[in-house]
Amino acid sequence: MSASPSYESICLPIKFMNALSRSQDLNETLNLISYWLPKIIESDRASVCLGNRPDETLEVYALFGNNAIKAKTILPIHGTMVGRVYQNKTLEIQNNLRKSEDLDCKKLHQGGLNSCMDAPLQKLGNCFGTLNIGSLSDSAYQPEDAVMLECIANWLANYLHSQMEISVQKKRAETDPLTETSNRRCLTTVGNEMFSRWKIKHQPFSMIMIDIDNFKRINDCYGHNAGDQVLINFSSVVRQVIRKSDHFFRMGGEEFVILVEGNDKSISKYAERIRQAVEDMSVQYEQSKIKITISCGVTSVHREDDKLECVYCRADQALYQSKQNGRNLTTVI
Numbered sequence: 001m002s003a004s005p006s007y008e009s010i011c012l013p014i015k016f017m018n019a020l021s022r023s024q025d026l027n028e029t030l031n032l033i034s035y036w037l038p039k040i041i042e043s044d045r046a047s048v049c050l051g052n053r054p055d056e057t058l059e060v061y062a063l064f065g066n067n068a069i070k071a072k073t074i075l076p077i078h079g080t081m082v083g084r085v086y087q088n089k090t091l092e093i094q095n096n097l098r099k100s101e102d103l104d105c106k107k108l109h110q111g112g113l114n115s116c117m118d119a120p121l122q123k124l125g126n127c128f129g130t131l132n133i134g135s136l137s138d139s140a141y142q143p144e145d146a147v148m149l150e151c152i153a154n155w156l157a158n159y160l161h162s163q164m165e166i167s168v169q170k171k172r173a174e175t176d177p178l179t180e181t182s183n184r185r186c187l188t189t190v191g192n193e194m195f196s197r198w199k200i201k202h203q204p205f206s207m208i209m210i211d212i213d214n215f216k217r218i219n220d221c222y223g224h225n226a227g228d229q230v231l232i233n234f235s236s237v238v239r240q241v242i243r244k245s246d247h248f249f250r251m252g253g254e255e256f257v258i259l260v261e262g263n264d265k266s267i268s269k270y271a272e273r274i275r276q277a278v279e280d281m282s283v284q285y286e287q288s289k290i291k292i293t294i295s296c297g298v299t300s301v302h303r304e305d306d307k308l309e310c311v312y313c314r315a316d317q318a319l320y321q322s323k324q325n326g327r328n329l330t331t332v333i
């Protein structure tokens with residue numbers, strides 16, 4: 001390493017400070033941190049890990065530089081240096097990675113690194129992640145570097161923690177608690193964004209509106225809890241059939257919407273696949289096996305549509321026709 005940083009001061013790039021204070025998004029903040037950290041403490045790799053409490057794992061959320069452990073990698077807490085730092089809430093330095101028995105250190109060494117240092121990210125005494133750097137050099141990190149990383153981690157933990165809180169609350173506000181699908185409020189946001197992209201960039205999209213058939217009978221026959229279980233299982237089956245790029249919403253009651261990006265000519269076949277998957281499923285509730293069917297209304301955005309509601313109304317009309325024609329059907333308008 002070149003000149004050692006001093007114990008008394010840290011030099012922070014103004015561009016980093018400005019970008020950090022402007023960032024309103026957790027991912028953007030994580031990426032900013034991993035991008036700028038090697039410029040503050042000389043390193044060949046920087047990453048941020050966030051803890052996943054129920055799973056006892058850590059996920060690499062952002063990464064810059066050497067790719068020895070890739071972003072999105074899930075690391076166990078036990079048997080890793082990063083896990084120990086997370087659990088003990090104490091910074092660690094490993095200046096000879098080839099000698100380490102820790103899983104993450106071995107991976108870093110296989111990827112060409114020789115030293116690493118991890119610091120806990122803490123708020124109110126709780127550790128929620130780690131800030132990590134790595135170097136190609138042997139014995140890269142000295143006690144003064146540890147003082148710096150710890151200080152930076154404590155300072156950044158405030159930003160990260162408040163943004164994590166905001167993103168949890170945002171997710172909660174946009175999620176239906178029963179089925180864990182996005183809710184109607186989220187449909188308005190995502191739908192209007194897709195509609196703007198259609199108007200400005202001519203990127204088309206389609207809407208599939210779904211309504212469970214004779215759902216009232218299920219509640220009447222088996223009880224409200226059974227009805228809830230049907231809604232949960234139905235949502236899970238739909239999530240298995242749709243693609244990652246699709247957006248799935250619960251409008252309320254037993255009515256759902258899927259927004260599909262792009263100009264999918266086979267959208268009716270796609271809706272049929274969903275309808276068939278639901279027809280094939282059965283919900284075990286106490287001693288009963290409950291079968292359900294759905295009706296679908298499908299439409300794509302048209303040139304003459306001047307707002308999202310036009311698409312919504314057409315999908316609703318198509319759904320109405322499916323109901324009128326006997327249910328368990330898909331209608332395209």
Ligand SMILES: Nc1nc2c(ncn2[C@@H]2O[C@H](COP(=O)(O)OP(=O)(O)OP(=O)(O)O)[C@@H](O)[C@H]2O)c(=O)[nH]1
Nearest residue numbers: 211212213214215216217219224225227228253254
């Ligand atoms: N269990 C349960 N039932 C719900 C929930 N939300 C709405 N419902 C019930 O869903 C039923 C919907 O009934 P209807 O609107 O008459 O529709 P349907 O029986 O599915 O009939 P069609 O749509 O015409 O096929 C009502 O009895 C609502 O009380 C929920 O979260 N859980």
